[in-house]
Amino acid sequence: MALIALLVVVGIPTVIGIFGGLAKTSGGEVAVVRNGGWFDDNQVRQVIQPASGVTWIGFWSSMHRYPSQQRFYTITSRNNGGERTGVDVVNVPSSDGVSMGIEGTFYFALNLDESTLKQFDDKFGTRQFRGADGTMRNAWDGDEGWSSFLDQIIRPVIDNDLRQEVNNFRCAELVSSCALVQNQAANGQPAQQVNVNGQANNSNIAKVQDAVNRSFAQDIKNTLGGEFLTNIHFNLSKVTLPDSVQKAVDDAQAAYAKVSEAQARVVQAQADADANKKRQEGYNACPACAQIDIMKSIPSNVTVYAPGAAATVPLTNK
Template identity: 65%
Template sequence: MADAKNTPRARGARRFQAPSRRNAIILAVVLVLVGGPLLNGLLSGYERTGGGEIAIVRNGGFFDNNRIRQVLDPGSSRTWIGLYSKVHKYPAQQRFYTITSKASQQEREGVDVVTVPSSDGVNMGIEGTLYFTLNLDHQTLKSFDDKFGTRKFRGVDGDSYFAWEGDKGWSAFLNQIVRPVIDNDLRSQINSFRCAELVSSCALVQNTAAADPLKPPAGGGQAQSNNANIAKVQHAINTSLAADLESTLGGKFVTNLHFNLVRVTLPEKVQDAVDRAQAAFAQVSEAQARVATAKAEAAANKARQDGYNKCPTCARIEELRALPQGITVYAPGNPNGALLPRR
């Protein structure tokens, strides 16, 4: 009996099955290579924004351009944005940029204080916070994304980020583009004030000493109010910063600007000199108080003696009152004139 596996019919069936298996493998590979990206594109073709962000959508298909497709307003519902489109999300709420020596609160690493000279040449450290909001007008935001959303900025960690890449990207953008404008405005405004007009203790160590070296500077060495001058600095910065940022950035991309000047500090050596001067003036004040007390006591004694000279009887009465209680004999002029009773 002939082997059933070697019959013409069996050999034909095997030849038919071999191509079918190869075709199935090829089809599976094609589905993985083509269907996977297509499915991923379909799933990622929908996007939405949170309440604190606004998004610019750019085309990104294989055969598409990279132009802006649409804008998603804050808190949008799930929206079709097309296959392989790119989404650039920006903050839609009020943001702030902090300049402070406190490492846990600042935007940069290390000591982050703007050091600028006053009109009389004293370097002062400026700390403050800039509050602002990104302009959410669609056309303005599209222009902003064209200018700053298509390039990277170097962060404090040395890496480069897009402005829309989370907090690190946004901080990198602020540090490279906005911070130089803030520094320049602070330098311009602070340079129009003398050190003592912003930090009153500066008067203690400047070359304006009184003629009497034991006297403190004018005002008795007391700190004079400089709140009005600080308010002037803040107002001037708020006015100039808006115009300077618009000119530098090439558009009104940020709105509701407000700079809050938090602190003005002196260089370490100058502050040490101020501390020493304040300590010296405190010692002078203490010595003056002792002198005043001695003068008052001398004047009281003189007045008392004048009274005794005019009224000898009054002096004798005061003398008797000053005697200890319980004496038995009192003989003025005798060394043993006052005798106490025996016990």
């Protein structure tokens, strides 16, 4: 009985440890292995590169699996289209105080250098991060864990970089329609004249994107304490106005449309008046021409024309 008990206590854990000590990675992940045996320390044992074969990782060791492929972080107004649940837009102020909604995507990849990965796991693989849903997870705990890491560590850097760069431009320099609101007078003060230039707006948006691309990589390195992310690139897809400002823009566009319509009617009326004036001058010079035009304008169902003075003119051949 003692022998059986010894086999159960020692043998079963040993068998489990042997089979649990074999592992491999898929094509889209890299793994950092940490010691976990009964008498081992908890230091990093090894790094297993993507798409490995079966590898011996030691008894009771643990594997922290991280994404090895290019990843992205999207901020968008499309419901559930970004990294956070629901609508996710970075709202930052322009230099003239208008809140601007920024949408875009950050692309990056985890540095697969083994020594760098070991440092990354020491700094971020041994703690948990609170995701947008409030749940604490490890960075290596699947897609949810990785997203929690990005949301708590990377997102503040994104917000800060966008705030700094957008603040270098006025609202109308990024969104042309913003000028429709700023051109209107407020509280009896003269309107602020802002020129609408769509081509310049596109150029300014490209400047914001380029500036973020220059600053973001260095800011991420400083924040993380190492060059853990590589191939960082940002695509700015859209700049929007807050709902209240956009409504003001829509109202202004509708008002301008009504003004344009009224101006068109004024122009048409003036043209008609000028034409009538010229026509009357012609009739004064040629009274017979006036009578001829009158005859031409008589409806076809009228058979007799009575111009007055007891005179009648038959309008048929009979």
